[in-house]
Amino acid sequence: MKGxxxxxxxxxxxxxxxxIRRNITVLRGDSATGKxxxxxxxxxxxxxxxxxxxxxxxxxxxxxxxxSTWQGQLSxxxxxxxxxxxxxxxxxxxxxxxxxxxTDNYYVIVSxxxxxxxxxxxxxxxxxxxxxxxxxLKQIYNEFYHIYGRPQPHEExxxxxxxxxxxxxxxQFFSGVCSEKVTCISANGKSxxxxxxxxxxxxxxxxxxxxxxxxxxxxxxxxxxxxxxxxIRLFLPESFEWMILDCGLIKNTDLATILASPSDYIExxxxxSWERFFTHLLSDMSKGTYLQYSKNKLNPSYLSDTVKNIxxxxxxxxxx
Amino acid sequence: xxxxxxxxxxxxVYNTAVFFKNDYEDNWIIEPxxxxxxxxxxxxxxxxxxxxxxxxxxxIPPVGLSGGVKTLILVLFEPKKIFNASTCGDNxxxxxxxxAEKEDRTINLRHIMDFGENKFEIYVQNTxxxxxxxxxxxxxxxxxx
Numbered sequence: 001m002k003g004x005x006x007x008x009x010x011x012x013x014x015x016x017x018x019x020i021r022r023n024i025t026v027l028r029g030d031s032a033t034g035k036x037x038x039x040x041x042x043x044x045x046x047x048x049x050x051x052x053x054x055x056x057x058x059x060x061x062x063x064x065x066x067x068s069t070w071q072g073q074l075s076x077x078x079x080x081x082x083x084x085x086x087x088x089x090x091x092x093x094x095x096x097x098x099x100x101x102x103t104d105n106y107y108v109i110v111s112x113x114x115x116x117x118x119x120x121x122x123x124x125x126x127x128x129x130x131x132x133x134x135x136x137l138k139q140i141y142n143e144f145y146h147i148y149g150r151p152q153p154h155e156e157x158x159x160x161x162x163x164x165x166x167x168x169x170x171x172q173f174f175s176g177v178c179s180e181k182v183t184c185i186s187a188n189g190k191s192x193x194x195x196x197x198x199x200x201x202x203x204x205x206x207x208x209x210x211x212x213x214x215x216x217x218x219x220x221x222x223x224x225x226x227x228x229x230x231x232i233r234l235f236l237p238e239s240f241e242w243m244i245l246d247c248g249l250i251k252n253t254d255l256a257t258i259l260a261s262p263s264d265y266i267e268x269x270x271x272x273s274w275e276r277f278f279t280h281l282l283s284d285m286s287k288g289t290y291l292q293y294s295k296n297k298l299n300p301s302y303l304s305d306t307v308k309n310i311x312x313x314x315x316x317x318x319x320x
Numbered sequence: 321x322x323x324x325x326x327x328x329x330x331x332x333v334y335n336t337a338v339f340f341k342n343d344y345e346d347n348w349i350i351e352p353x354x355x356x357x358x359x360x361x362x363x364x365x366x367x368x369x370x371x372x373x374x375x376x377x378x379x380i381p382p383v384g385l386s387g388g389v390k391t392l393i394l395v396l397f398e399p400k401k402i403f404n405a406s407t408c409g410d411n412x413x414x415x416x417x418x419x420a421e422k423e424d425r426t427i428n429l430r431h432i433m434d435f436g437e438n439k440f441e442i443y444v445q446n447t448x449x450x451x452x453x454x455x456x457x458x459x460x461x462x463x464x465x
Contacts, residue, residue: 032389092328112430225462
């Protein structure tokens with residue numbers, strides 16, 4: 001499945017109106033905001049259609065996945081938006097991650113757990129809140145809101161330590177950019193970032209650069225950790241490859257259109273997370289040029305003064 | 321005191337909504353503390369043990385309460401069981417502390433819950449440590465969730 005899909009589901013008492021943009025969306029937040037009620041309304045509509053007295057408007061079918069027979073249910077869900085309420089432990093399993101990777105559905109999962117097997121974006125973690133748009137009407141109108149924004153420095157930052165999630169080209173680039181005053185280290189993956197933060201303590205300014213496109217599972221614990229350790233900053237672009245594509249280095253007539261609306265180009269059954277798509281896109285668009293990109297080993301051209309300066313403008317508030 | 325076990329444990333009740341549906345008693349719902357929790361979190365009023373008046377959903381049975389309130393009620397009335405309190409939002413945190421004020425309760429958390437800026441006492445079973453602030457709690461919890 002590609003694209004952004006709007007879902008309106010309502011009965012006489014309550015209305016939900018929201019858009020789903022990527023293959024995995026996570027709902028969490030306070031209790032009693034209507035998450036389970038949303039799932040219940042979709043279940044009733046899926047089972048009874050308009051006889052449920054629920055109106056559901058969406059260009060895709062919407063289903064509920066639950067219980068011990070989830071694999072059988074999933075096998076017949078195609079090109080659909082699949083909702084999963086909390087209390088379904090299968091969402092934590094490798095089997096579930098492997099199974100949904102091979103499908104063309106989008107998934108909306110209600111859970112406060114980190115779900116480390118699923119590469120979901122920091123931008124697709126939502127809460128539900130009462131909308132003020134139609135205040136005063138008898139029907140309660142609910143909308144989604146972002147739990148986390150895209151963290152990036154809003155002030156100039158001069159880190160002492162730079163931790164990259166990446167251990168390949170991204171790490172090699174930032175190692176080449178950092179002055180001798182900045183220690184640049186790789187966390188060898190997102191789950192290693194916290195350990196590196198602890199290792200470098202609270203005396204030095206630490207900047208973490210990671211792929212926001214698949215960093216959702218780390219956000220709950222890192223958000224709390226950073227609240228309590230003011231020396232740490234996060235910079236979470238979609239991915240290192242997205243930064244290269246977005247900074248104007250790559251000349252391609254389709255690029256601006258793709259970056260303006262990636263949802264329209266990223267087929268969920270091919271790319272489990274957007275960062276894989278951007279890696280593929282950069283490799284493809286730079287092929288045969290002096291900027292030919294390889295994720296495993298950084299092309300030295302990216303460390304030439306001209307290219308380095310253009311890329312560094314993407315994070316001009318960060319002084320390395 | 322509130323005891324917390326962070327992370328994945330086998331002997332916790334994971335799906336608290338299903339457990340509540342099959343376990344709750346009408347007389348639990350009319351307890352003053354339960355009425356307060358339902359009023360505060362669900363913005364609803366208890367009519368009697370079987371009926372709650374919700375401003376959004378109308379008259380609902382106790383199984384129609386929010387997942388967070390259902391878990392709080394179970395924590396209150398089933399002291400020997402350990403419930404997955406990651407079914408509770410941050411707006412339930414103060415009630416977990418209140419329930420455990422008079423008698424110890426143990427919960428399982430699979431995420432970090434915000435217990436607020438005030439000082440508290442929570443026993444973290446993973447490390448055998450009593451913590452008094454979110455900083456102390458977070459420094460331990462991040463290794464388990």
